Amino acid sequence: GESVGLHLPTLSVQEGDNSIINCAYSNSASDYFIWYKQESGKGPQFIIDIRSNMDKRQGQRVTVLLNKTVKHLSLQIAATQPGDSAVYFCAENAESSASKIIFGSGTRLSIRP
């Protein structure tokens, strides 16, 4: 299997419960934030994004919350399913610049049956 994701923090959640994954971002100038899902052996998959002029955005079963005061981002997954098992990481971008995208190291989400 792939070694991506070794030594990552792990969140274990009962199937059907809600999951909350947190991310502390580093650059106060960041104005665009993205959550990705990465399954073993695959590339990251876009989940949801949010711009700094918003503090909440909802998608299908997912909600992203942004707290600029404490530079904190969270991803909430409702009614967690086995297929949600993956590594989740956030990314921040300042000034729409490709060279200023910063990726977090990720959190592994594990689903208990």
Place this chain on the structure above:
Amino acid sequence: DGGITQSPKYLFRKEGQNVTLSCEQNLNHDAMYWYRQDPGQGLRLIYYSQIVNDFQKGDIAEGYSVSREKKESFPLTVTSAQKNPTAFYLCASNGRRGNQPQHFGDGTRLSIL
């Protein structure tokens, strides 16, 4: 379906050998990127290109080279100067205007023989 295709999925390099990783996209995206992913770390930018025939170094460009002769293609060469090439390499693309999430390929895992 539109997407990004990386090949090969697994690649082995001998000492002193250069190897080239392929990345092709049919999303009509202007910008393309190469990242390196190591266990427990966030993605690190190697090179990026925002338009054909132009590319810029990222944070860890030493030991790597790229070309962008066609909009659809952004191959990465890992040269013998890269002393620690074992990693998972990810290619991404997005539109050049404003904040847009990156679309990723499914990666190439490079190992040393």
